[in-house]
Amino acid sequence: MSFIIDRQTISDLGIMSVPHGRAVVSLFGPARTAAGDAKLREMLSSPLGDCARINSRASMIEYFATHGTDFPFEGEWFDSAHAYLSDEDSRQRSSLSAGTGLRGWLARLMNADTGYAAVLAGARAVARIARTSRSFLQNLCSDSSLTGFRTAVPDMLKASEDLCTVFPDGEKWSFSKLVAIDTVLHGPLAQKALMLLDFLGTADACISIAQASLRLGFHRAEVMDDGDDTLEIKGLRHPLLEAAVPNDIQIGARQGNVLFLTGANMAGKSTLMKALGIAVYLAHSGFPVPAESMRISLRDGICTAINLPDDISRGYSHFYSEVRRLKRVAMLVGAGRRMLVIFDELFRGTNVKDAYDGTLEVVRRFASIPSSIFLVSTHIVEVAEALKQSSGNISYRYLPTVMHGSVPHYTYKLEEGVTSDRHGRLIIRNEGLLDILQSK
Numbered sequence: 001m002s003f004i005i006d007r008q009t010i011s012d013l014g015i016m017s018v019p020h021g022r023a024v025v026s027l028f029g030p031a032r033t034a035a036g037d038a039k040l041r042e043m044l045s046s047p048l049g050d051c052a053r054i055n056s057r058a059s060m061i062e063y064f065a066t067h068g069t070d071f072p073f074e075g076e077w078f079d080s081a082h083a084y085l086s087d088e089d090s091r092q093r094s095s096l097s098a099g100t101g102l103r104g105w106l107a108r109l110m111n112a113d114t115g116y117a118a119v120l121a122g123a124r125a126v127a128r129i130a131r132t133s134r135s136f137l138q139n140l141c142s143d144s145s146l147t148g149f150r151t152a153v154p155d156m157l158k159a160s161e162d163l164c165t166v167f168p169d170g171e172k173w174s175f176s177k178l179v180a181i182d183t184v185l186h187g188p189l190a191q192k193a194l195m196l197l198d199f200l201g202t203a204d205a206c207i208s209i210a211q212a213s214l215r216l217g218f219h220r221a222e223v224m225d226d227g228d229d230t231l232e233i234k235g236l237r238h239p240l241l242e243a244a245v246p247n248d249i250q251i252g253a254r255q256g257n258v259l260f261l262t263g264a265n266m267a268g269k270s271t272l273m274k275a276l277g278i279a280v281y282l283a284h285s286g287f288p289v290p291a292e293s294m295r296i297s298l299r300d301g302i303c304t305a306i307n308l309p310d311d312i313s314r315g316y317s318h319f320y321s322e323v324r325r326l327k328r329v330a331m332l333v334g335a336g337r338r339m340l341v342i343f344d345e346l347f348r349g350t351n352v353k354d355a356y357d358g359t360l361e362v363v364r365r366f367a368s369i370p371s372s373i374f375l376v377s378t379h380i381v382e383v384a385e386a387l388k389q390s391s392g393n394i395s396y397r398y399l400p401t402v403m404h405g406s407v408p409h410y411t412y413k414l415e416e417g418v419t420s421d422r423h424g425r426l427i428i429r430n431e432g433l434l435d436i437l438q439s440k
Helices: 007-013 034-045 051-067 075-085 090-097 102-109 114-142 152-164 175-185 190-216 269-284 318-334 352-367 382-390 424-430 433-439
Strands: 222-224 230-236 247-252 258-263 293-297 301-305 339-344 373-377 394-399 401-404 407-410
Touching (some): 051 222, 114 152, 247 258, 258 382
Antiparallel strands (some): 230 293
């Protein structure tokens, strides 16, 4: 089953791009090769929906991190090899077939035959990759601790060995030898060569991710296909913030499948919610996560509403966009999908009375769906008292504010309970906004 994700969630979490800022993908690259970079982006843009594939990828990345493996290839080799192997230009092929005469020999001597030069450069690049990959793959085959991609490594080693038999020692080849090499590389061994390049591109991406995890202090998540609803994270932090404050989060069957989050403006609620969404997203991509440890029962997908826009082209207000987003969630969880749902300030687009009633009813419904996990924030803290009287399966956490005189300071550290901190007017006053308006 494919993992359920959409553009709104990917945008909310800043996975692939962020206007005027860094995206999560930038933490892991660039890889050594363009192929590896493309593979890295492909891996991150498509989270996985089953534990076997997640663990296979995660173990490969963990292996490279543990062993400090380097990628012993040059990026230009792959650029040249890809261009050569994928080229079906008849002009290059005819350059070889028509180049046995005096004219062809003179053109090659004067470096005027560009088709011949391209074929020679491409074939040499394939030779360098095949020779280098042989020792690289032999090391992988000999290590019993490698589990991810283990079944593919012997096949790739066989492909590299088969390719090596095509090339003579050194790189000074006769014209007739080049013709023979080219015929084989675009014939019997073409598929093996392309498969080897693809595998090495994946290895390049995994090594880049592994090196980033060591540099950033990320760790492998434990993703479990246990049919349970466990989400336990220790030392979670937002990966794009320097000196981010770590937090521990538990949501699930034992603690309650809804985490109800409160806190004043600027206390860090949205940042915490994004950090959680990013960690779950990375875990299901097989990537290391920005936490000391993480255990999570396999999710079918993630749905967020953090930076939800209105839709002027369709005439949708912000409130109507929220309702439509909730409808999508309702359809998913109603169909039995095990989702992680993150909503930042439910019903912020309507009046306080409707927002109170809507938040109360929606969170009640969330609490009655144990197969999914919900993180909901709100400024309408009065909802918490009504929920405590009528609903179980809800845990309450808040991000506190410490006042230093009239100046609020934020700890960004989760505490148990509900806070009634409201500092919007104080922030307006401290910024001198009313004085500026009065002076006019």
